[in-house]
Amino acid sequence: MNWAGQFRARCLVMPGLGMMLFLASAAVAQASTDPFAERRMALIVGISDYANAPDLDNTNRDGRLISDTLYALNFEVSEHFDIGLDEFRALLERFAFEAETADVALVYFAGHGIEVGGRNFLVPADADAGSRQRVADTSVSLDDILQAVDKARQLRIVILDSCRNDPFADGGLKETLTVASAAARSSLAPPSPDRGTLVAYAAEAGKVALDGAGDNSPFALALAETLRMQDLEIGLAFRQVRDSVLKATSNAQEPHTYGSLSGKPYFLAGKSQEVNGLEANERRNAWGRLEVDQEEQLQVAARDGDSRALKGLAYMRLNPNEKRYDPARAAAFLEKAVEAGDPEAMFELARMYERGIGVEQDVEKALDLFRKSAADGFADAINDLGFLHYQGGLGIIRDPKKAIELFGEAADQRHPEAMFNYAALIDDGVVADKTADDAAEYLYRALRSGNEEVLGQLSDNPNMFKAATRRSLQRKLSERAFYSGSIDGQFGPQTQRGLRRAYGLSE
Template sequence: MRFLACALLILLPQIAAASDRVALVIGMSDYRTVVDLDNTANDARDIGDTLTGIGFEVTTVIDAGGAELRDALDAFAFRSETADLALIYFAGHGVEVQGQNFLIPVDADVRSNRDIQRQSISLDMLLAAVDGARVMRVVILDSCRDNPFGDALELASLEETDEMTEDNRGIGSSAGTGLAPPAPDRGTMVAFAAKDGEKALDGTGDNSPFAIALMDAMPRPELEISLMFRQVRDDVLEMTGNQQEPHTYGSLSGTPFYLAGASGSGVGIGAEDRRVAWASLQPDQEERLATLAGQGDTRSMLGLAYIHLNTADPRHDPETAQRLLEEAAAAGSAEAQFELARMLEQGVGATRDVERALALYRRAAEQGFPDALNDLAFFHYQGEHGLSRDVPRALDLFRQAADARHPEAMFNVAALIDDGVIEGRGAEDAARYLYRALRSGNAEVYEILSERPEMFKPDTRRALQRELRRYALYDGAIDGDFGPGTQRGIARAFGDVPS
């Protein structure tokens, strides 16, 4: 019975503890073994000032060696877990080696591709550092460079030559393929100063064209982030006479987000508020969204659908919303498949069709969409919608959703482990899921662990205390008693109290 009560959490939205934005801004200019870059330090400082001016908590790192940069990334990764948005900006030399992108610290002694791999910071490391943010993750590279030296890169090739110009941030000649296209997870955006395979310009003034465009667009209030980066692209193309075209990669969630804030909405918007959040979009941006939707952009289709699903808005039009979701779902959008499934399951704004809804839930789950995994798990556990009760299948789906960081699924898996339902898992596993659910910012999980911790067994409570101690959030006794010290640790893990 306890699990069934907890399972009701599945139907509740995630609520962040606080709406905040953190940024790590990195500028590499004074290189020891490769040609220096003129504007990268300026770019980093100015981007950092711009982000600070719009409310970001900014850490700026200039001309760092590899060890210092890795320490900064580790600290930022922990801080990111209680932020709505985590953003990293890197200006400096970057190269592609064997399909991976590497960013070069100033102390790298680069004589071969192997040196690059061993001494540099990979794009994957930057993505890991922002990965824990609750709503959105952004990595911006003003370092789209190439590695034209194959597997026998020599130091002499990296020295400044006649082919290097003051307005080119590349290493070596202009030949080569630039950075490789990344494939970030859903909810993560990677922005390159130049498309993969192309090179970025350092600029002839104090800043690169890309940095100038970013500094102009970032402070603009009520400019949704996807449209903001499209504006940056257009501005850079204009400034460079079409020589440089920035590009973004990734699949953003259907939550609208505004770097400089938006009237009528917070910085981070819970899933159940998307209808209201998109409905507050400025008219010119709604027109832009419609244009992009007509060009096949599925996130724009989703945004428009959410507007038409808002019952408090005069544009409320369920039929149009369903048409947009149908189109986006057919194009492969997992979120559109999930939202359309909910409409059909509940018969809200559409004719009820449970069989088709289940098929859409499965399609979204096959793409790893956490909400779909979680809902299907609940249906199988309860035996709902004509499905036979299948506990093993439900547990497998719950684990998949939990491992994809679905907050309610993490809580429910912890409860199932605590009840002994999941074989081969113990109190330490339950505690790890509870800790991650706390870090995700789910208010229901926070409330239960703060006010009703006795619903978990003493072994699980002691294991959670050990988990809090592991991250220096608690230094008291490991006794399973959630007194004031443990409560402070729980609040710190949630983000209510600074760590």
């Protein structure tokens, strides 16, 4: 088989370098602009009645308040109160699987939380209070929560209103959920082009989150009010939550957020929701739709060194159709974000240096930034470097072996096109120590990631893959109850339905 010919015919879009190895049909490539076409899922857990710890007054009411708020924002909400460890873990396992086809996955927990050995734990109703270690052993870790939202397609949010008085402390009433900024980043999965993760704490590390004198905590009240605000960008929403709680508590409590959101704007309410379904470049351009007061808030955040705000301000100035188009200033904003270590900013600035947009063209600097972004785990950069090594370019000598290695890295970062392309390479037999089952696994993951081009290719051109790979994919669909037909490699109506179900479409 002519590997190069097959490879070029079966690859999807190559982002960032202005080439397209697979031309999608208009119907497949067009993104939905229906603001409610996206799927939002939320898991709400409140623990008020503890078997071996002091009860909490407002946690369940807070959970119901947030549940009602999210339901009004078109979330599929699963709410649970005063549950034990086994039920909590089972809920997370089910939620993690369902959230793979969600655009947004959110977990909210209100209850006791503790830190043991540098790890954070959320305490269920039946936790063993024999010692702090026993409490940790019979609780759910923050890592478990992060894994439950990890594969959502666009946005992942974990909200912990669990920084209340620690009943397990050796002395005094002390909040023990602690996360330094760098530690938070190290515990999160590397961000991909289409997914971001935000972890919001009700109070700063080491501080107590107030339960409130009324029916709800100050944090829950501020969160419920702010999330409903029309046309408020999600990153700015959590900054407003912080300001509202500070005001309500006379500066006694300051919520904090950790982790990273992608550089694409996102809106939970209002007409601006339509941008959530736009193609990636149009999404970035949508920063220009922010109201003046929100742009001013971005400016404030940027002055504080917030890299996402810096990127938003840069993208506002990279749209040639906008009056504020100013690529030189955009490059300056991205430079500051690069200095802060943001890999997405490195990637975007690399593209500008590659093309000489807003900066003097400098191919060597572009390549250096691409490599730094890839080293920090940014999947778009890894995938682009793969194409550069496969084809040659930017001074890189053609090296198919290195290209395959990079495609594999991008695929393992769950980059949808890379997963599809890597599966094609495995299917062609050019990836050492990989089998048809491995190819099928990458195809399944690409399908679950929500990439319409992947669904289109598997539906319309399944025979581009060998029978062994097709059978393995059918087997994986069957194992996950998406398909109940024969494992024969024939993608008839039953397999087609299984593909759509795995993708997240109803029958």
